[in-house]
Amino acid sequence: MFVGIVILVLNVLRSVSADTWHRLDDALYLVDNTSRLNYDEAHAYCLTRGANLTRIDSDKIQSFLTTFISPPLTTERCFWIGCHDREVEGQFKWLDGTQVRYDGWASDQPDDGRGIQDCACLWSSQDPNRHGRWDDNTCGARLDLICQKGVSLPGLTSGPSVEDISSTFVTVSWSSWIPCLDTGEGPVISYLVYLQTMDGEWVEGGGIDLDMGEGDLQRRMEFVLTGLEPGTEYNISVSAVREGVGGEGPKGPLVSVMTIESGRRFGAFGKGNLLWFLFGVSLAGNILLVVVIMITCRRQGKQQKKKTLPNLTRAPSGYDPKDHQYEVPGPLETGMTTSMKVFREQKAA
Missing domain, CATH: 1.20.5 (Single alpha-helices involved in coiled-coils or other helix-helix interfaces)
Known part of the structure; x- marks a missing residue:
């Protein structure tokens, strides 16, 4: 009984949520061990999640997926993959119509048992010759499944702004990637800054690694591009990077800027x-x-x-300025009124 309880607990712990996607390079994989669908239902199930039944065309992918169905349970399970020979027996194709080149089959497989086994699955088995290998099965069997979809890389919808310009460096800033405003899927873990001369190729000028979590939705990022040539026009663009190999998204909108001539400097105000x-x-x-x-x-x-x-005085009344005997009155002495001066002049006459 104790062993039975342990197995039950392991089953619960190893049950993979339908919302849990695992990334490898530029693809995401969903390992579902709870739905139990036939091949066509499994394919439709993946389509509703923007995916297809998985394609396995390398040892790397096969080993990666096997880790999610290991260690094998006491009850063998097989997981549908996107491989079948429904059209021509023995000519297995992927769901996109391309021929299967990679050999992931278990020993003595495919065998088209009873002539009705046309759909492939990946084994989770205690038999080492079967575990992590393919087998063909009847397409109507109700099995687990593995979905695959491409990574939707994050992209910035707005370009950087120029904050400062000199003859040899430019400071740019931009808004951090936001799920509801920008394109693709996160989480974004870093940014790369690129620059390009008018007649040259894009080159990486540096990057910023983030130390923020999902809760920091809005943040202004800033970076200084150094070692530039004076009086040269550059295009500058920024890309967002999510975790994993190949997680860099496309370059965002660019901004053009010209460094100033050597010996002069202008801020973000601009030369003109x-x-x-x-x-x-x-x-x-x-x-x-x-x-x-x-x-x-x-x-x-x-x-x-x-x-x-x-210093101006008024001429006394009765004096005609046209008379040759008329004199222009001089300035009054201190404390003397005009009438007093006239009286003194008459008395003197």
């Missing part, structure tokens, strides 16, 4: 914009200078008038 800015500052300064000069001149004129007016 900076020149216009300096012109505007110069023009505004000249206008301000003219206004200040005008205000200063006006103030000086008013002050001069105030200094001149107290």
